[in-house]
Amino acid sequence: MKIGVFVCHCGSNIEATVDTAAVAAASREFPDVVFATDTMYTCSEPGQDEIVAAIKEHNLGGVVVASCTPRMHEQTFRRTVERAGLNRYLFEMANIREHVSWIGKDRESNTNKSVDLVRMATEKLMRNRPLYSKKFDINKRVLVIGGGVAGIQAALDCADGGLEVVMVEKAPTIGGKMAKLDKTFPTVDCSSCILGPRMVDVAQHPNITLYAYSEIEEINGYVGNFEIKVKKKATYVDWDSCTGCGICMEKCPSKKATDTFNEGIGKTTAINIPFPQAIPKKAKIDPDFCTKIQKGKCGVCAKLCPSGCINYEMQDEFVTEKVGAIVTATGFDLFDWSIYGEYGAGRYPDVITSLQYERMLSASGPTGGHIKRPSDGKEPKNVVFIQCVGSRDKSVGRPYCSGFCCMYTAKQAILTKDHLPDSQSYVFYMDIRAIGKLYDEFTRRAMEEYDTKYIRGRVSMIYPQGDRLLVRGADTLMGAQVEVDADLVVLAVGAEAAAGAGELAEKLRISYDSYGFYMEGHPKLKPVETNTAGVYLAGACQGPKDIPSSVGQGSAAAAKVLGLFSKDQLESDPQVSVVDIKRCIGCGKCIQTCPFGAIKEMEFRGMAKADVIETICQGCGICTSTCPQGAVQLQHFTDNQILSEVNALCRF
Amino acid sequence: MNKPLNYAYYPGCSSTGTSLEYDMSSRAVCAALDINLTDVPDWSCCGSTPAHTVDHSLSSALSARNLDQVASMGLDSCVSPCPSCLANLKTAKHRMEDAGFRDKVNNLLDKPADTRVETKSVLQILVEDYGIENIRKKVVKPLTGLVVGAYYGCILNRPAELMQFDDLEHPMAMDNIMEALGATVVPFPLKVECCGASFGIPRKDVVMRLSGKLLDTAHGIGAMALVTACPLCQMNLDMRQNQINKANGSKHTMPIFYFTQLMGLALGLPEKELGIGKLCVSPRNVLDAIDANLKEKAA
Ligand SMILES: Cc1cc2nc3c(=O)[nH]c(=O)nc-3n(C[C@H](O)[C@H](O)[C@H](O)COP(=O)(O)OP(=O)(O)OC[C@H]3O[C@@H](n4cnc5c(N)ncnc54)[C@H](O)[C@@H]3O)c2cc1C
Ligand code: SF4
Ligand code: SF4
Numbered sequence: 001m002k003i004g005v006f007v008c009h010c011g012s013n014i015e016a017t018v019d020t021a022a023v024a025a026a027s028r029e030f031p032d033v034v035f036a037t038d039t040m041y042t043c044s045e046p047g048q049d050e051i052v053a054a055i056k057e058h059n060l061g062g063v064v065v066a067s068c069t070p071r072m073h074e075q076t077f078r079r080t081v082e083r084a085g086l087n088r089y090l091f092e093m094a095n096i097r098e099h100v101s102w103i104g105k106d107r108e109s110n111t112n113k114s115v116d117l118v119r120m121a122t123e124k125l126m127r128n129r130p131l132y133s134k135k136f137d138i139n140k141r142v143l144v145i146g147g148g149v150a151g152i153q154a155a156l157d158c159a160d161g162g163l164e165v166v167m168v169e170k171a172p173t174i175g176g177k178m179a180k181l182d183k184t185f186p187t188v189d190c191s192s193c194i195l196g197p198r199m200v201d202v203a204q205h206p207n208i209t210l211y212a213y214s215e216i217e218e219i220n221g222y223v224g225n226f227e228i229k230v231k232k233k234a235t236y237v238d239w240d241s242c243t244g245c246g247i248c249m250e251k252c253p254s255k256k257a258t259d260t261f262n263e264g265i266g267k268t269t270a271i272n273i274p275f276p277q278a279i280p281k282k283a284k285i286d287p288d289f290c291t292k293i294q295k296g297k298c299g300v301c302a303k304l305c306p307s308g309c310i311n312y313e314m315q316d317e318f319v320t321e322k323v324g325a326i327v328t329a330t331g332f333d334l335f336d337w338s339i340y341g342e343y344g345a346g347r348y349p350d351v352i353t354s355l356q357y358e359r360m361l362s363a364s365g366p367t368g369g370h371i372k373r374p375s376d377g378k379e380p381k382n383v384v385f386i387q388c389v390g391s392r393d394k395s396v397g398r399p400y401c402s403g404f405c406c407m408y409t410a411k412q413a414i415l416t417k418d419h420l421p422d423s424q425s426y427v428f429y430m431d432i433r434a435i436g437k438l439y440d441e442f443t444r445r446a447m448e449e450y451d452t453k454y455i456r457g458r459v460s461m462i463y464p465q466g467d468r469l470l471v472r473g474a475d476t477l478m479g480a481q482v483e484v485d486a487d488l489v490v491l492a493v494g495a496e497a498a499a500g501a502g503e504l505a506e507k508l509r510i511s512y513d514s515y516g517f518y519m520e521g522h523p524k525l526k527p528v529e530t531n532t533a534g535v536y537l538a539g540a541c542q543g544p545k546d547i548p549s550s551v552g553q554g555s556a557a558a559a560k561v562l563g564l565f566s567k568d569q570l571e572s573d574p575q576v577s578v579v580d581i582k583r584c585i586g587c588g589k590c591i592q593t594c595p596f597g598a599i600k601e602m603e604f605r606g607m608a609k610a611d612v613i614e615t616i617c618q619g620c621g622i623c624t625s626t627c628p629q630g631a632v633q634l635q636h637f638t639d640n641q642i643l644s645e646v647n648a649l650c651r652f
Numbered sequence: 653m654n655k656p657l658n659y660a661y662y663p664g665c666s667s668t669g670t671s672l673e674y675d676m677s678s679r680a681v682c683a684a685l686d687i688n689l690t691d692v693p694d695w696s697c698c699g700s701t702p703a704h705t706v707d708h709s710l711s712s713a714l715s716a717r718n719l720d721q722v723a724s725m726g727l728d729s730c731v732s733p734c735p736s737c738l739a740n741l742k743t744a745k746h747r748m749e750d751a752g753f754r755d756k757v758n759n760l761l762d763k764p765a766d767t768r769v770e771t772k773s774v775l776q777i778l779v780e781d782y783g784i785e786n787i788r789k790k791v792v793k794p795l796t797g798l799v800v801g802a803y804y805g806c807i808l809n810r811p812a813e814l815m816q817f818d819d820l821e822h823p824m825a826m827d828n829i830m831e832a833l834g835a836t837v838v839p840f841p842l843k844v845e846c847c848g849a850s851f852g853i854p855r856k857d858v859v860m861r862l863s864g865k866l867l868d869t870a871h872g873i874g875a876m877a878l879v880t881a882c883p884l885c886q887m888n889l890d891m892r893q894n895q896i897n898k899a900n901g902s903k904h905t906m907p908i909f910y911f912t913q914l915m916g917l918a919l920g921l922p923e924k925e926l927g928i929g930k931l932c933v934s935p936r937n938v939l940d941a942i943d944a945n946l947k948e949k950a951a
Contacts, residue, residue, distance in 0.1 A: 341821025347839075463841030466872065 001061040001126050004054045005036035005118060007096075008047070008067035014101040019111045023066060023096075026115045030122050034058050043073050048080045055084035062086070062128065064121045066094040066114060087130030089574075089636055092121040116649060123648040127641045133571035136615055138224030139324040140565045141166065145216060145504070148176020149547055150539025151329030152198050153554025154561075158327075159207035161562045166321045167202065168230055170500075172213045173261070173278035175199055176331050180261065182361035182369075184547060185411040186442035192277055192364070199279040209321075212280055217318060219507045220597075222615060223534030224324045224570045232317040235284035236293070237271070238309040244281035246273060248301035248310070257289035259366065263356045265374070266366035271301050271310075275364060283309075325534045325561045328508060328518060329554065332495040332540040335390030335398060342461050343389070343491065349375040350469055351462060351489040354408060361415050371419050373488055376467065380423060380487030383416050384471045385409045386459050387429045391494030400515065402494035403544040406433045409492045410446040417450045425452045426484050428459050428473050436548065455482060462489060495544040508535050517543045528557045536560050575636045576617040577624060583631035584609045590623035590632050599623060599632075657781055660722040660730040661689035662771070664737035664883075665697050670891075671734070671883035673927025677912035678733045678774045680925045684916070685782060685790060692721050692730065698740040701850055708747065709756045715744035716757055716765035723766040733774045733912070735808040735882045741771040742814050773808065774912065775881045776817050779825045784832050792920040794834025797945035798938065800914070801840035801875035802826035803866065805847060805885040820844075826879055826911050833918040838873045842866055847888040860899035863888045867896060867904045876938050879911040886910060891932045907935035917942075 005027040009015035020038035027036040035058045041047050042065055051063060063086070065077050070093045078088035094117040096110075104110045140163055144155045147169035155165045173179065179199070181191035202208055211230050218229035254270035261274035270289040273281055285293065285301075292298040292312055302310035334355060338346040350373050352360075363369035373380055387409055391402040406429065413425040427446075432454075434440040446452045457474035464470070469486045497516025505512045510530040511519040518541050521529035528536050536557040539550035564570075577598075579590075586608030591599045598616035601608050610632065612623075623632045630639060667675035682689050695718050697703075704711035719741060722730045732738050748754045748767045758764040772780075778787065804823050812820045821844060830837045847866060848859030866889060870878050880886045890908035897904055908931070916926040917939075928935060 341819060345822060347822075461845075465841070465869070 001032050001090075002034045002059055003030075003032045003062050003064060003122055003125060004051070004058060004060040005030075005033055005064045005066065005122065006042050006047075006051060006054075007036070007038040007114070007118070008042040008065065009038060009040050010067060010097055010101075011041065014067070014097050017101045017105060017107050017110045018096060018114050019107060020066075020114075022111050023114045023118060027064075027118050027122070030119055032126055033122060035060065042067050043076055048076075048083075051077070051080050052084040055081065055086060060086075062090040062092070062125045064092045064094060064118060064125055066096045066118050066121070068097040069095050069099075087132075089131045090125070090128055092125040092128070094118045094121040120645040120648045123644040124641050127638070127644055128636070131574035131635055133574050134614065135569040136224060136572055137568065138565065138570050139226075139322050140164070141321075141323040142561050142565075143168065143226070143228055143321065143323040143326045144329060145326065146170070146176070146329035146331055146498075146539070146541065147174030147202070147210070147212070148329060148331040148539055148550070149178045149195060149198075150331065150541075150545075150550040150554040151176070151327065152195075152202055153551045154327045154329060154536075154538045154558045155208055156198065156201055156205065157555050157558030158561055159205045161558065163207065163561065163565060165205075165208045166228070166230075166323060167208060167210045168214050168216055168228075169210070169212045170215050170330075171260075171274070172235070172282070172284050173274045173280070174202060174210070174212060175279065177355070178547060179275070179277075180263065180355060180362075181358045182363075182365075183411065183415060185407045186436070186438045188411065188414065192362075196277050199277070203279045210280065211319070212282075213284060216504060216507060219326075219509075222618070223532075223564075225615070226323050226326060226534065228321045228323060228326075230319050230321060232319065234287075234314040234316050235282070236287065236290070236310065236312055236314045237283045237285065238311060238314075239280065239282045241307045242282045242309045243307055244273060244278075244283065245306065246283070247304050247306065248283055249273060251300050251304050253298065253300060254289050254291050257286045262359045262366045263353065265352075265356050265359050277364070285310075285312075325536065325564055326508065327536045327538055327554075327557045327561065328504070328510070328530075328541055329538040329557075330498045330501060330504060330541040332544060333498050335396075335494045335496050337389050337491055337493050339396055340389065342459070343386070343489075344462050348462065348464060348469060348489075349373075350380075350487065351491065353491050353493045354405070354412065355493070357412055357490045361412070361419065369419075371416065371488070378487070379420060381420075382468075382484060382486050382488075383413075383423055383425045384469075384484055384486040384489045385413060385425065385427045385492060386471075386489065387427065387492045388458075389491040389493045390496070391492075392430060398494055398496070398515075401433060401544070403433070404546040405492035405494065406431075406443065407436075407439060407546065409490075410434075410443040410452070412490065413446045413452040414450045417452075425450075426471075426486075427452055427454045428471075429454060429456055430458070431456075436546070457482070462486075495540060498541060501541065508532065510535055517541065528553055528560055534564065572615055573619060575619045575634065576614050577612045577619070577621070577632050577634045579610045579612055580631045580633065581609045583629045584627075585629055585631070586610065587628065589626050589628065593622050593626045595620065595622065657687045657777070658727060659687070659689055659772075659777065660692050660725050660727045660769075662692050662695055662698075662718060662722070662730050662732040662737060662741070664732055664734040665700070666734060666883040670887050671910070673930040674733050674883055674886070674910045674912065677910055677916050677926040680921050681778075681912045681915045681919065682774070684919045684921060685778075685787075687777070687782065689731065690725065690727070692718060692725070695721060698737045700736065700740070704740070704743075709753065709760060711740060712744040712747050712753070713757045713760040713765075715740045716748060716767050717761060719745060719767040719769050719771070720761075720763075720765035722769045727769070729770040729772060731772050731774050731777050733881075733883075735773060735805065736884060738771055738773050739807055739814070745769075745771070746814060773817070773881065775808070775825055775829075778829065778915075779818075784828050787829060787915070788832040791833055791918045793918055793946065795830070795914060795918050795942055796834050796949060798835040798914075798942050799838055799874055799876045800830050800835045800909075801838050801870045801873065801878050802830060802843060802911070803840055803847075803870075803878045803880050803885060803889075804843050805880065805882045806844055806849075808881055809844075826881060829911060829915065830879060833914060835914070838875050840870060840873065840875065840878070842869050847885045849884055849888075852888055852892060856895070857899070859888050859892060860896050863892065864896045864900045864902065867893065867906055868900075868902065870906060871904060875906070876941070877907040877909055877935065879909045879914055881911055893933050905933060905937075907931060907933050907938050909935065
């Protein structure tokens, strides 16, 4: 094989600490290498053209590019060699940026290491074979997990684009956090007025199937052909016939159930509809509080329900859905602030969270939009807001900024003044992060027009004094201690990954950061993709995000799905395992170890043999190291190819 | 109790003077509960605040010597009633883990100190080793009707990494003991605030302000008395209560007990053994009220 080697400067990224010309010169001495050069930016148009020209001029049979990580540009260069008429697998990449120039300072050692890496790549390339993808049909349905504003946007865009959408929402209603908000910054428009109609659209769209109060049990398959097992949790109410009339809720005698939708402000009945605008507007029983289910006594709702929907024996149900792509939009949850002893750790009823305050401000909330102290129902005069509770605080393992708390605190201060003109709001802040369009103007309004007192500093202690709370903190601009008598304290609790985010990631086979937020394919260039083909991200599940950004990502993820489905067939990855049936002794060890169930047993002339199902194999290679006969070989990474690389490295 | 509890006892200097009643009541209570305290032989000052403000190795040398004395007794843990001594003893042990520092300190001593023994407060062993439920069983004269707030002060459990005891912001050890003794415990919101500590000498106004606030707050929540576990806190609140009243124009007459004194009373020990008479603000009214309540209940 005639091989050409291209050593990239990557501007100064590589050249600064690697002598690329020397690497090219050394490569020329390797067996089979007939051409080697160094170039400024191999990935640029002139860089790629140089490769094409060299292939033609020197009649090259394969190409090595020594540059960045294959995750960056392997696809780019594979296409380049293809343009020149070579099979895309007659190409190898040596990573001399991430693995060499960025991590070592010594130019001489770096150069030597780069030469070694190029030598490995050429040795492997000599043993590469052309591989060809197969085409397979795809199922043009999409699954959206999570029905917050991001998921809703993705679902509606996909559905409007003509795709069939399956939405799975864990809670009994869609809407996510936004459905709980009163107004939204920076326009102070009513949250339910803008979200409500979109929720109704989801319910009514002919292309959308909604599974509320459901969770993902299992995900199998691969891009284009996923099989999803959905668990519909028992609601004890037949949703096909429930009309949402609410009669059951009026008469249920068990009135102490946790009101999750209202964030625990007030209680609800054991059988309940989360809120009047819920989608779907269906009742469900909270079994922990239902006296019929717990003690066998009551049964009032079954007697009263005009549609006869109640079924105390209902069990979880499982359904299977087939889709070709998945949008994950599972959002975030709030940091559990009770770890903060200095804020009372939950002992003082008049210290509440920002989301509880939203419910209190909301006209459809448990207090009918009246701001009342939970302790005695009185209207507060002084309201103190504390920002960054569980954000930017290493001591509680949350060093990151939650992004939207500065803004919603300003909003809540403005709304407080609107509701209670005689009130005075104080905000303890660390910095004000108002970087969006019209955002800084908004926080200024809170200070200047609504007379909110902003105090730069942290609160060291909250304690009761009489029936008020004394909030003590530092004013770091004044260099003084401040004490504020508060009637109500609102904590701007930070965002953290949604409960169960990790488990879902395992099922989706996508990665997440150390805080549980899902990792995008590339922090700049692939904001809604993941490293698993066919799985996309939208909204706060990828990191704290406000509504405009969440919606933007919802649409972006939908565009990606529509783009994926613009073809009728996808090409399979030929880098899969293949069984050499002459060597296979049918021991079945690979069948047991394959984590994807991609190997099955077949019969060949009366003998048991292993057989890989190409479309299911993910190319992980576990079977190849399991097989005692070396009969399973992963294409493009055969034992011979890997050993030749090792030999190239261990020459002495 | 299945296992006998044996500790080396390090009284600390204030036990021989300003907090004699803390020392007396700690010993009396432990004796009544069959907890054996053996005095550290030839103990000396832990260094207190002055030593470490001048030189850390000097401070640690003083404490290390005492730890070494404990080790020579063949006991592996030592208790002290005073949180300030405790902090010094624990700090010395911690600092001595660093080889360089250890050499420096050992140079100051006659022989290298063995500082491996653990130190705990009297409060900590009563709660963790003896147990609240066992204390409850020993109560013969419940403190019925006593409305009390528990004041821990700022160093009893801080820094958390070093002290390793109870909640940093919201300790409950004394609250739980008082509740077990039959008292009505009102949650004292300033339980870990500073009383002004030794600022009483150079800047009395600081103590007047800080301790004044503690008394005002205790009064505000309806406490008849406060319990403490720290000689300095107790002194500021009790001995200086008159000065505070003068400085702030307040009229407090709030008894400030050591928690061991109230424990002793509930265990039926005579007031004399507990040094009740040594308190500056007379607890007579409060104690009489408890007795009256008890009689009423009995009748
Ligand atoms: C107090 C407060 C006030 C705010 N005010 C504003 C504002 O005024 N303006 C603004 O722009 N932003 C505001 N925000 C931010 C806003 O809430 C978020 O931007 C928005 O909710 C993000 O939407 P999302 O769909 O990504 O996530 P979410 O709203 O969290 O929705 C996620 C959905 O996924 C579901 N889900 C989670 N896990 C699973 C699972 N495993 N399976 C199935 N379903 C699952 C959840 O039940 C939920 O319905 C505020 C936030 C808070 C806390
Ligand atoms: S049966 Fe259960 S849910 Fe129905 S009314 Fe009675 S308590 Fe409520
Ligand atoms: S490489 Fe082997 S173990 Fe891995 S998915 Fe393919 S068949 Fe299964």
